[in-house]
Amino acid sequence: MSEYGFWSLLPPLAAIGLALRTKQVFLSLTLGIWIGWVIINGGNILSGSFDTLNAFVAVFEDAGNTRTVIFTLFIGALIALIQRSGGVAGFISLVKTKLESQEANNKNRNNRRLVQLFASLTGIVIFVESNISILTVGTLYRPIFDNLKISREKLAYLADSSSAPSCIIFPFNAWGAYIMGLLVMQGFDKPFATMMSALPYNFYPFLALGIVAYIIYTGKDFGPMKKAEQRAVEEGKLIADGAIPMISDEVSMLEAKPGIAHRSINMILPIVTMIIMMPMMLVYTGWSSLDTTDGSFIDLAFQAMGQGSGSTSVLTSVATALVVAIGLYKVQGLLGIKEMVDLSLKGMSGMVSLAILMVFAFALGSLCKELKTGLYVAEISKAWLSPNLVPAIVFLVSCFIAFSTGTSWGTFAIMISIAVPMAQSMGTDPHLAIAAAIGGGVFGDHCSPISDTTIISSMASASDHVDHVNTQLPYALTAGGVTLLMYLALGFLM
Template identity: 45%
Template sequence: MDYGIWSILPPLIAILLALTTKQVFISLILGIFSGAMILTDWSFFAAVNMTLEEIVAIFSEAWITKTIIFSFMVGGLITVISASGGVQGFINYLTQKRDIVKDKRGALLLAYITGLIIFIESSITSLVSGTVARPLTDKYKVSREKLAYVCDSTSAPVCGLIPLNGWGAMLMGVIGVQIANGVVDGTSAELLAKSLPFQFYSIIAVLAVGYYILTGNDWGPMAKAEKRAAEKGLLLREGATPMVSEEATATPPKEGIIPNMWNMILPILVLIFMMPLSLYITGAGNILQGSGSTSVFWAVITAVTFAGFLYVIQGLMSLKEYIDYIYQGIGAIVPVAILLITAFAIGNVIGYLETGEYMASLVEGRVSGAFGPAIVFIMASLMAFATGTSWGTFGIMMPIGIQMAVAMGAPLYPTIGAVVSGGIMGDHCSPISDTTIISSMASASDHIDHVNTQLPYALANGAIALVLYLAAGFMI
């Protein structure tokens, strides 16, 4: 059934309510319910039942369940690492022994560099950056919104630009279908590699983060947040609700423990290196064919287990204390998990309504080739903003974008780059995006405050990228 313009209603309701009420959970539920109303032909009780069933049904998809468990386990890992004295030891090393991080710029650069070098998976990138840098950014009075921005804008963009990860596997898969269908020639790896220089938004986003860190020239809501933190010492806006509790984000070392940075570094190294190993195993020897959801699941389980052996063997805590800290961390992540569950559920409802296909149909075949990359970028951005998923946008827009490029005579590589960049940009702007939610969690920021402060930067970066796509369309 073709739902037409009605298919836009659920994401529109969820996004507008989230931005105006700042109650993301209620906004997502109402978005799901409105979609269910449309799907059940406006039957109230059938829509209520469908809303509840859709929330339960997401656990039937293994990759979603693994992602939620991953979030729980990361919460446990962060808490137990803090209790072991690892985080405090790392802070002492950087600020006292080596005098490396001396101010807020150094603390933010630590998060930035961490985001650049950990490109194995966007969620892990955000979580590691936030975990490592947050104690230092708190010390030097950096707003949580600024840290969330750094975590968010060095996760997906970097993973897209260095696709030796699950992102690369996914993108080559959707490109490969078009090759198999005879739409374009070549190999998926070749086409993706040649499109990387045309991921204009991703490139600009990464450079912009570095610029704002080095110069401090923040503007808009971000400038107000930074001024509040610097002058009043308020890392969060008064009345704001951090994605995880302050107790969980600032778990002190267990009494009597001598802080040691290796108690943090070693488990995080295990987490990082398990990711490519898991991709290699699940891909039967081909890292680019591995399962991203399974790999992050294996990686965090291994890291949590390793941390337990490390701390118990050292006598830092008993097995019971270790388990208690894990439970404490898991408990702190419950609000995040609830938001992820509802975000995935509304994504499924939007899929039933074929919102993405409807949005793409509005321009398909109606523009000249020179405008192709720019139009594809705009459509991918709007689609990711409305659906809250960059990967879902890639799956819908990559076939459409490639076929449009061929039919219109638009340059192919900029068009592929526009799909990826547009998906990431829309994700950065969307309050219902799972990756944006995880970035808020990693920085312990209020989620809507993160969206509101990042939005102007994302739009500015997107405007520059749009100009570059227009130039590429006419010059290549």
């Protein structure tokens, strides 16, 4: 158990509370990290302050963290090139053409419903990486949502709620590779089969997407989202009075270059390249660790994905997409090399604030690991558990850890290592416990205002961050509440 006990909870709780109170994410994360290092130094404010600065530097000692930050900057470059090449404009033209073809009884309502459906489907289809999915949905659909007077909060919700759930449901990505790696550590010799066997019990992502579909189809929003949508429709205000968008329109959006044709292929091809490259790179980076003399190619490929480097695969996939985009635009004569370099730098600059926020989030995650925040929560919960309650309690504890730390992946690492042996020793189906740990991690991360995906959703949609959290929370809590009831029922039935 953590030697810091209850004090290990104070840094993430302080960051969360301050973020909700002040809407200043940078300040909130900084204060949370500073409090944690002061605690580690026994209350010495001076030493804690020096260690806080060193904690930010230490983020880059981890190659995976560095790759993620670089990948974020590359995403900014790719988005800028896609926008300037007319790819985004071409895609938007396709969407508008589809909307116009649907004009019938209630034009405005049908258009609003259809464009929200397209946005959600886009987020689901780009299951290769949650951040790519969010950034794509937010960037591409914001102009269309603005034209139809759909609130920025709704766009942020749709981007957020279609990203991580789809990454879990379709685990041919870094998420799946990471989870399979954790399962291998727990002694499962067929991690892919184990993960897929647990998937039907992972209720939260399915329910989250189900609520998205229900809200889009019926138009029956509830909670703060209902007020946001009424404000957008009746007053034409896309954000609330006094709200502060996480990123400005000028930084995040670029007009297509004047005088060029708008072709959707200029957006689709680079994105498809990313999607194809991701599983290929997972296999490539994990292949050298396998005994290739045993098993079929398909089995070895799945095993390699479990051993592959997610951060390397993501970075390589985005870099390859950048190369494809540059070559495509050069061949068409749309953009010159110097122009594309300048655009790439401009796109990267628009992502600097996001990259900095990710550094802050990584620093907070490392701090929580040092304090053993997740382990403390998990250990004290063991006293409650009985075989029938294992799935529900694992889900609840995973929710709280992910909400407090802002990371689903860190929660997976903590809870799978505890839930699996606990379920096996208490006679509970381990697949159910695995699903509860993963679902709880996604749910808690989905609700947390310090989660990187929640932050990115606000930035990609140019929404006020706290408004995004407040409007999304009732939908997430609804799916989470139903999930908890289902785990309670299955705990007594299985």
